[in-house]
Amino acid sequence: MTRIAFIGGGNMARSLIGGLLKTGVAASSITVAEPRAEARQELGRDFAIACYAENRLAAAEADVLVLAVKPQIMPAIHAELRDTLARQRPMLISIAAGVRIDQLERWFGHALAIVRCMPNTPALIGAGATGLFANRRVSPEQRAQAQHIMDAVGLTRWVEDESLIDTVTGISGSGPAYFFAMVEALEDAAFSQGMSREAARALAAQTCLGAGRMLVETGEDPGVLRQRVTSPNGTTQAALESLAADHFHQIIARAVAAATRRGAELAAALDDPS
Numbered sequence: 001m002t003r004i005a006f007i008g009g010g011n012m013a014r015s016l017i018g019g020l021l022k023t024g025v026a027a028s029s030i031t032v033a034e035p036r037a038e039a040r041q042e043l044g045r046d047f048a049i050a051c052y053a054e055n056r057l058a059a060a061e062a063d064v065l066v067l068a069v070k071p072q073i074m075p076a077i078h079a080e081l082r083d084t085l086a087r088q089r090p091m092l093i094s095i096a097a098g099v100r101i102d103q104l105e106r107w108f109g110h111a112l113a114i115v116r117c118m119p120n121t122p123a124l125i126g127a128g129a130t131g132l133f134a135n136r137r138v139s140p141e142q143r144a145q146a147q148h149i150m151d152a153v154g155l156t157r158w159v160e161d162e163s164l165i166d167t168v169t170g171i172s173g174s175g176p177a178y179f180f181a182m183v184e185a186l187e188d189a190a191f192s193q194g195m196s197r198e199a200a201r202a203l204a205a206q207t208c209l210g211a212g213r214m215l216v217e218t219g220e221d222p223g224v225l226r227q228r229v230t231s232p233n234g235t236t237q238a239a240l241e242s243l244a245a246d247h248f249h250q251i252i253a254r255a256v257a258a259a260t261r262r263g264a265e266l267a268a269a270l271d272d273p274s
């Protein structure tokens with residue numbers, strides 16, 4: 001049984017833990033370190049896992065340490081974990097946006113196997129999407145172990161170039177928020193035309209779900225699926241022409257670029273906090 005310790009028990013850790021437990025991973029194999037007492041109580045109540053206020057206690061027997069704190073916290077946690085890491089030599093899996101492998105090696109140790117990955121919150125319902133990148137120390141078995149953990153909560157893809165993890169952040173790490181924003185916008189649009197918020201949200205959310213499922217379950221090209229909705233001179237064509245006139249593709253490309261760039265900036269700020 002692989003023992004997994006989460007350092008940080010916030011939103012993303014909750015999503016990953018919930019997803020792992022749903023796939024049958026034993027609650028007794030998971031520990032969490034979380035400084036907020038209320039969050040510890042909720043994690044213990046919701047998932048029946050052992051929760052600790054101190055990182056070193058949660059990590060004491062871990063084979064895998066999932067670093068799930070904000071990027072800015074990352075440099076602060078290594079001192080506390082140094083002894084445990086030296087003794088236990090767990091594999092580190094960092095989910096922190098931007099934080100690079102060379103920074104993690106500098107803080108936690110050059111001898112450690114480290115996987116940098118970028119999951120997303122739909123991991124909570126087993127529908128996550130995660131990009132992964134491994135350092136040279138990660139053995140084939142550890143690579144399989146990291147993938148197994150992330151496969152348990154959704155789809156995984158390894159990238160060959162570490163900088164592409166920032167691109168993963170731009171597409172799928174931050175991505176759920178784009179679709180939630182889209183549903184909010186659809187709801188507002190329908191409400192402004194007189195529909196109830198309840199009906200507007202239900203129709204917009206189900207459309208989001210239906211389109212996503214069609215895309216994944218049919219394996220069809222999104223352009224082909226789009227064309228099937230679009231009758232010549234019909235309603236969809238009118239909407240898509242309006243989106244194109246407002247530079248929809250460029251708007252999305254700029255948003256993804258902004259998220260990707262922000263990942264690199266978060267990491268750079270940790271090199272030079274001034």
Ligand SMILES: NC(=O)c1ccc[n+]([C@@H]2O[C@H](COP(=O)([O-])OP(=O)(O)OC[C@H]3O[C@@H](n4cnc5c(N)ncnc54)[C@H](O)[C@@H]3O)[C@@H](O)[C@H]2O)c1
Nearest residue numbers: 008009010011012013068069070071095096097119120121
């Ligand atoms: N939320 C997402 O959609 C998402 C997706 C992918 C990756 N991430 C990454 O996951 C990481 C966590 O993000 P989140 O959204 O879960 O944030 P969060 O704030 O919800 O969780 C972070 C947790 O770390 C705890 N913490 C603070 N200091 C600590 C310390 N010294 N030791 C241990 N725990 C400490 C906080 O109390 C908090 O509960 C970030 O690095 C983020 O970039 C988040």
